[in-house]
Amino acid sequence: MDNSELSSPLLSSPTSSVDGEVGEERYDTLGTTKKQHVSSRSITSSVLTDGSTLATSGLYSSGDPERGEASSGTDTPASDKMEHNLSGCMLAVLIFFTMSGGPIGVEPSIKAAGNLYAIIGFAVMPFLWALPEVLITTELGLLYPCASGGVRWCEVAFGPKAGLIVGYLGWIAGVANNATLPVLFLQYVLNQFYPHLYDDINGLLRYGILAGITLLLTIVNYRGVEIVGKVLVIVLFISMTPFLVMVIMGIPQVNTDRWLQTPNGETQTFNDDQFDLAQSGWFPQYVAGIALRPFINNLYWCYNGFDQGGHYSNSVSKGMFKRGMAGAFILTCSSYLVPVLIATGASNLSQSEWTAGAFATAATEIGGKWLGNWIVVGAGFSMVALFFGEMSADSLQLMGMAELGQVPSIFATRSRYNTPTYAILLGTAGILCLLPFSFTFIIELSNVGYCFAVTMEFLAYFQLRVRKAKDIRLLRKIWNVMLLIPTLSFNLLIILLASYVTYIYAVCMIAFGLVLIHAT
Numbered sequence: 001m002d003n004s005e006l007s008s009p010l011l012s013s014p015t016s017s018v019d020g021e022v023g024e025e026r027y028d029t030l031g032t033t034k035k036q037h038v039s040s041r042s043i044t045s046s047v048l049t050d051g052s053t054l055a056t057s058g059l060y061s062s063g064d065p066e067r068g069e070a071s072s073g074t075d076t077p078a079s080d081k082m083e084h085n086l087s088g089c090m091l092a093v094l095i096f097f098t099m100s101g102g103p104i105g106v107e108p109s110i111k112a113a114g115n116l117y118a119i120i121g122f123a124v125m126p127f128l129w130a131l132p133e134v135l136i137t138t139e140l141g142l143l144y145p146c147a148s149g150g151v152r153w154c155e156v157a158f159g160p161k162a163g164l165i166v167g168y169l170g171w172i173a174g175v176a177n178n179a180t181l182p183v184l185f186l187q188y189v190l191n192q193f194y195p196h197l198y199d200d201i202n203g204l205l206r207y208g209i210l211a212g213i214t215l216l217l218t219i220v221n222y223r224g225v226e227i228v229g230k231v232l233v234i235v236l237f238i239s240m241t242p243f244l245v246m247v248i249m250g251i252p253q254v255n256t257d258r259w260l261q262t263p264n265g266e267t268q269t270f271n272d273d274q275f276d277l278a279q280s281g282w283f284p285q286y287v288a289g290i291a292l293r294p295f296i297n298n299l300y301w302c303y304n305g306f307d308q309g310g311h312y313s314n315s316v317s318k319g320m321f322k323r324g325m326a327g328a329f330i331l332t333c334s335s336y337l338v339p340v341l342i343a344t345g346a347s348n349l350s351q352s353e354w355t356a357g358a359f360a361t362a363a364t365e366i367g368g369k370w371l372g373n374w375i376v377v378g379a380g381f382s383m384v385a386l387f388f389g390e391m392s393a394d395s396l397q398l399m400g401m402a403e404l405g406q407v408p409s410i411f412a413t414r415s416r417y418n419t420p421t422y423a424i425l426l427g428t429a430g431i432l433c434l435l436p437f438s439f440t441f442i443i444e445l446s447n448v449g450y451c452f453a454v455t456m457e458f459l460a461y462f463q464l465r466v467r468k469a470k471d472i473r474l475l476r477k478i479w480n481v482m483l484l485i486p487t488l489s490f491n492l493l494i495i496l497l498a499s500y501v502t503y504i505y506a507v508c509m510i511a512f513g514l515v516l517i518h519a520t
Contacts, residue, residue, distance in 0.1 A: 091309075091316055091324025092331055093236055097389060099305025100332045101382040102239050103339040103359065105184050106302055108440050110354035112295035115261040115344040122340050125299050126333040129490050132483040133306040133454075136461050138325045141313030143464075145321075149310030150457040157460035161517050164406055166456050168513050171394050173449030175427050178390040179434035180301075180442045181383045182213040184356055187439060188379045191357030192364070192372050198355070203436070210435040217384065218428045221391045224417040232385065239382035240335065242363065242374040247342045250366045254345035261344075263289030264351050281499045293497045294440045300494055301443045302336055304450055307457055342366075356439050391427060398423035407516070441499075448498060448506050451491045458484055458491075 110118040146152040148163070150170070155163035186209060190198045285292065309325050316324060339359065343349075347362040360379075364372030399420035402412035415421045434442050465472070465480045498506070 088316070088320040088323030088327060090233075091312055091320060092327030093233060094312060095306065095309045095324065095328035096331050096335075097232060097236070097382075097385055098308040100302070100335065101386045102335050102378070103243060104188070104379045104382060105180070105356060105439070106298065106336055106340060107354045107356050107358045108294050109298040109302075110340070110344065110358075111351060112291035112298065114263040114289070114351050115259055117262065117290055117295070119259055119337075119340060119344065121295065121299050122302075122333075122337045125303050126329070126337075128486050129300070130303045130306060130329060130333060132487045133304070134309075134325050134329045136458065136483055136487075137307045137309050138322060139465065140457075140461060141310040141321060141325075142318055145314035147311055147314060149313070150307050150453070150460070153310070153460040153464070154456050157463040158456075162456065162460075164401070165513050165517060166453050167397060167401060167406075168516055169449050169453035169456070169509070171397055171427075172509055173446050173453060174390055174394040174397075175430040176434060176442060176446035176449060177301075178387055178394070178427070179431045180439055180446065181387045181390075182210045182217075182431075183435065183437075183439045183442060185213065185380060185383045186210060187355070188357040188360055188376050191355065192360040192376050198357075207436055211432055214428065214431050214435065217387050218391065218424065221388055221395075222415060222417065222419050222421075222424055224419050235381050235385045239378040239385075242371060242378045243335070243339050243359075246359075246363045246366055246371060246375070247338055249371070250342040250346035253366060254342060256345060258345050258348075259341070261351070265289055281497065281502075283496050293444070293499070296493060296497055297440065297444050297447050300447050300451075300490065303332070304447070304454065306332075307454055391424065394427045395420045395423035398426065444498065444502050445505055447494055448502055449509060451494045452506075452510070455488065455491050458487055 106122070109121060112118075113121065140153050141149070144152055144156060151163040151167050154166045186206070187198070190201065194201075281293065283292070306325070306328065309321075309328060312324070313321055343359060343362040343366075347365045349358060349362055349365070353361070357376075360372040360375040363375045398407065398411045399414075401407045402409055402423070411420065411423045411426065413421050434445065437445075461480070462484060466477050469477065495506075
């Protein structure tokens with residue numbers, strides 16, 4: 001395997017340079033140079049450019065935020081002057097793997113709402129949430145091209161402390177999101193190969209397996225291995241091919257009457273019953289038979305993250321950035337809706353059987369045991385790619401914040417592999433703390449962190465493109481406000497649906513963030 005395709009952006013000794021408020025690190029990776037993004041939920045090492053930059057916060061230059069202007073001219077940071085070596089197709093794949101990875105994990109939506117409402121949800125959510133987020137990200141990415149993405153937008157709109165808090169919230173959400181991956185993979189394996197253990201596996205054994213998976217992947221990541229370039233395209237092929245085969249084989253077997261199945265009226269459980277506070281909240285639990293909290297949270301988890309495309313905005317030309325964002329939108333939305341349509345229409349799974357990992361069961365019914373097993377293998381490849389990318393992004397972000405003096409300097413310590421030792425350890429500790437919980441509950445915790453972070457990005461959009469944008473017409477401002485209405489409303493719904501324990505988690509998260517701001 002070519003080392004330029006499977007290597008670490010942190011293998012060689014860095015030489016640092018600081019220009020004003022711009023912190024950047026340059027690396028030369030075995031003769032191949034890459035640009036490394038500091039962000040949450042992004043596969044940072046996947047962008048191949050001519051000159052490698054680790055961009056941290058404080059990455060805005062000249063330009064008048066009062067007029068909604070982008071940075072330009074000679075004051076643009078070095079990280080914004082990258083050659084545009086990334087194609088639109090590769091950008092679409094990169095964004096797809098930063099925020100999706102395929103239809104794995106969508107099953108709780110079907111269990112919570114039944115076939116009909118789940119299909120409606122996956123058909124409507126792209127336009128209610130994903131498309132506005134894509135349009136907002138595209139506009140801000142073109143105006144403020146920078147590797148720090150949303151961090152920069154908030155800094156330009158509200159100042160450096162806003163960028164700090166967005167980076168912090170993104171790190172919190174990223175760690176929680178990474179904890180969902182080993183949990184989800186284990187559920188796929190148990191559902192396909194050991195169904196008798198799916199609900200009855202010993203808690204200590206379950207935790208031991210999950211901790212083992214997490215530590216193994218962490219060690220590999222610590223040693224500097226990344227999934228990048230053409231290897232990422234191969235992972236996409238391996239992970240999505242079994243779903244494509246399932247769709248092809250399932251089309252003749254589809255019974256459209258199954259699509260019309262509504263909730264059966266039974267109370268659905270999601271393995272959270274042992275945590276009373278995780279099950280209880282002040283908002284109604286069921287509406288028209290739909291278990292609202294797991295349904296809405298799963299849809300939100302599936303479709304959020306398009307703002308991560310902003311981290312690649314200075315790695316492509318403007319035209320390619322637009323094509324990449326559009327391609328990621330089409331690829332992500334179709335990878336959810338089409339498999340859901342075929343799996344629900346061509347299999348006889350009841351509503352209660354749609355637990356996480358049930359896609360393998362549906363594939364087995366449609367094409368045979370071999371297809372179900374292939375689904376599990378594809379899910380494994382996808383989850384490894386997502387885990388590596390998330391852990392790299394989170395640890396590098398924390399290291400970047402440490403180098404700027406925003407968090408203790410110990411998190412800037414590098415290993416002999418030039419990876420951020422203590423940043424990786426802290427992220428791993430966070431994952432290990434969340435592993436005892438269920439997949440749906442960890443999703444809820446991840447969503448609340450992301451919800452606060454992306455809300456700040458949306459408010460930055462309002463500040464830059466509505467309130468202080470003096471050079472755009474009134475009709476365009478009205479359009480910009482219309483993009484914000486469904487997205488902010490959905491964020492509010494996520495907060496309203498949260499359980500009591502999630503509220504406690506959110507209060508602690510916000511309180512620590514305020515302390516962090518006060519200390520810097």
